[in-house]
Amino acid sequence: MSDARTPLIAGNWKMNFDHLQAIAFVQKLAWSLRDARHDFDDVEVAVFPPFTDLRSVQTLVQADKLELKYGGQDVSTHVSGAFTGEISATFLKKLDAEYVIVGHSERRYRHVESDETIAAKAKAARDGGIVPLICVGETAKDLERHEPSAVPANQLRGALIDFKPGDEFVVAYEPVWAIGAGSPATPEQAQNVASVLREVVRQAVGDETAAKTRILYGGSVKSDNIVGFMKCPDVDGVLVGGASLDVDEFSAIARYKKHATY
Numbered sequence: 121m122s123d124a125r126t127p128l129i130a131g132n133w134k135m136n137f138d139h140l141q142a143i144a145f146v147q148k149l150a151w152s153l154r155d156a157r158h159d160f161d162d163v164e165v166a167v168f169p170p171f172t173d174l175r176s177v178q179t180l181v182q183a184d185k186l187e188l189k190y191g192g193q194d195v196s197t198h199v200s201g202a203f204t205g206e207i208s209a210t211f212l213k214k215l216d217a218e219y220v221i222v223g224h225s226e227r228r229y230r231h232v233e234s235d236e237t238i239a240a241k242a243k244a245a246r247d248g249g250i251v252p253l254i255c256v257g258e259t260a261k262d263l264e265r266h267e268p269s270a271v272p273a274n275q276l277r278g279a280l281i282d283f284k285p286g287d288e289f290v291v292a293y294e295p296v297w298a299i300g301a302g303s304p305a306t307p308e309q310a311q312n313v314a315s316v317l318r319e320v321v322r323q324a325v326g327d328e329t330a331a332k333t334r335i336l337y338g339g340s341v342k343s344d345n346i347v348g349f350m351k352c353p354d355v356d357g358v359l360v361g362g363a364s365l366d367v368d369e370f371s372a373i374a375r376y377k378k379h380a381t382y
């Protein structure tokens with residue numbers, strides 16, 4: 121990663137933890153991180169709870185002045201109206217959410233979201249004042265037919281169609297074959313794709329924004345493999361699934377600098 125970009129350690133809880141469990145988790149995480157503030161001075165930590173937990177997380181973060189960011193796991197392409205079950209960026213903004221995940225592979229494949237829908241969601245987030253965290257990644261099947269970076273680069277090109285220089289967004293490269301698999305990509309594989317993705321960002325929004333945009337790696341990240349990813353020049357953080365549900369493990373991931381020798 122580059123010193124020009126603040127590392128982002130993000131935990132995607134997916135459909136885990138109700139709001140009571142979320143409160144307990146955030147309190148424990150805050151204690152764990154507070155004890156070790158010096159280990160992650162310039163590292164940003166964020167959690168992505170289910171929508172029903174967000175108000176509780178906001179209340180805790182604001183009451184205790186926690187240095188913890190949070191965001192939604194999905195967002196509507198609309199601002200308001202007759203869209204049963206949808207949550208708009210405006211509502212997330214009212215909860216002081218910083219980020220929202222768009223284009224996670226579980227939504228691309230299980231909820232059949234197209235590149236167009238994901239582009240519209242990323243735009244809706246940006247327009248609503250929320251930073252979209254745009255996920256891209258290839259399946260094992262894609263790898264049989266394409267270069268590793270081909271599908272993620274295409275997905276990112278599609279998602280950035282309405283973006284312009286100066287817009288803030290985060291990219292997460294999550295190879296689908298590494299998600300929940302227990303075996304991550306190698307740091308070399310992550311770096312190779314991340315450098316292509318940075319070039320896609322450069323072509324979409326220019327040099328300056330590309331140099332500032334954070335690109336994360338996601339897929340079976342744990343405290344014992346994070347350092348390898350954080351040493352990659354184009355990887356600026358991680359998006360963690362399973363390991364973000366364990367306070368000690370997620371806290372150890374956030375304190376990765378303690379184990380690293382740079």
Ligand SMILES: O=C(CO)COP(=O)(O)O
Nearest residue numbers: 132299300339340361362
């Ligand atoms: O999908 C992920 C984060 O969004 C990654 O999940 P795992 O860390 O469980 O592989």
